[in-house]
Amino acid sequence: MPSFNDRLKQLLLIGIIGALVIMLFISMKAFIPGILGAITLYILSREKYFQLTFYRKWRKGWTAGLFILFYLVILGVPVYLIILLLSPRIDAYLSAPDKYIDLVRKILTNIQSETGIDILSTAHINTFFDKISAFLPGLVNSTTNLLFNLALVLFLLYYLLINGKSIEQYLNSITPLKEKNLHTLVYETKKNIKANALGIPMISIIQGFIATIGYYIFHVPEFLIWGVLTGLFAFFPIVGTMIIWVPIDIYLYATGNNWQATGLLLYSLLVTGNADTLARMTLLKKIGNVHPVITIIGVISGLSLFGFIGLIFGPLLVSYIGVLFSIYLNEYITDETMVNTDKH
Known part of the structure; x- marks a missing residue:
């Protein structure tokens, strides 16, 4: 049995390791999205990579x-196109924000004259646009960080693929869980990452594409940009697309385009909105179904913790709460219950 000094040395060593890990995490906080992104792509790629290298005998380096x-191509091209599409509009707003503020005031005045409802005061409008003006430069500057993290993702993924088998064996050897619970943890990790990294982006692309068609049909100005933004906000289940198309619909009504506004309203409710439900009932159930509540809570918490990659790892963290609780019950409570039963 270890002595008190041995226990003390063990705790001291664990404390030093923990402190170093925390220091490393803090110093690399800006690059956490790249590290998590590499882990995500590794989990998505490992099965096919192992099949090619271990069974078909392809060379590891060339395959990686x-x-x-x-x-x-899959990640870089969309990021480049989105930056190419949105950057000129952001620059245009930053160079002449008063033009957009006057436009919003005019729309709100029209709404107030038609309905008699005072939605926002001048002070609220100015505060809102001040926050946008403060936020957008940071968004533009974060493009460099995004590109660096993308490069980091690909760099780390290369070495994860080449050394993946040995890394997995080492992690299995140091994980203090029963084999059954370890398999449960691995299965839930794979399922949630596949559902969030494949299913949710595919649903967002579908909704963005469908919304873009609607914006084009009903003559929404800059329909392509609004379609891209609708696809991005579709990461938030159920209410995400409404953040974009509801203000657009209000704008169309306020500017006198009543038939376009009515058509877009019906199209968004019946087509764009139901596309989310239909895709989740078909696509996500095949890939790995994740409850919308878990997705919403996970996305909100994940974005604040990890940035854009939090869209994937946020729901995973929320799912882990239930998974780890089940593992805890299986590891400890079940065993203690069996022991107590045997005593009686």
């Missing part, structure tokens, strides 16, 4: 390089 090239 092909995966890197594939993800460079």
Whole structure:
């Protein structure tokens, strides 16, 4: 049995390791999204990569390089197009914000004259646009950080793929869980990451595409930009797309485009809105179903913790609460119950 000094040395060593890990985490906080992104892509790629290298005997380095090239196209091209599409509009707003403030005031005045409802005062409008003006420069500056994290994702993914088998064996050896519970943890991790990294982006792309068609049909100005923003906000289940199309619909009504506004309202409710429900009932159930409540809570918490990659890892963290609680019951409570039963 270990002595008190041995226990003390053990706790001291664990404390030093913990302190170093915390220091490393704090110093690399800006790069956490890149690290988590690499882990995500590794989990999505490992099965196919192992199949090619272990069974078909492809060379590890060349195969990993092909995966890197594939993800460079899949991730890099959309990011580049979104930056290319949104940057000129952000610059236009920052160069002349008063033009947009006057437009919003005019729309609100029209609404007030038609309905008699005073939605926002001048002070509230100014405060709202001041916050946007303070937020947008940071968003533009974060483009460099986004590109660096993307490069970090691909760099780390290469080495994770090449050394993945040995890393997994080491993690299995140091994980203090029963084999059954370890398999449960691995299964839930794979399921949630696949559901969030594949299913939710696919649903967002579908909703963004469908919304773009509606914006084009009903002559919404800058319909392509609004379609992209609708797809991005579709990461938030149920209410996400409404953040975009409801203000657009109000704008159309306020500017006298009543038939376009009515058409877009019906289209958004019946087509764009139901696309989310239909996709979750079909697509997500095949990939790995995640409850919308878990997704909403996870996305909100994940964005504040990890940035954009929190859209994937936020719901995973929320799911882990239930999974780890079940594992705790299986590891300890069940065993203690069995022991007490045997005593009686």
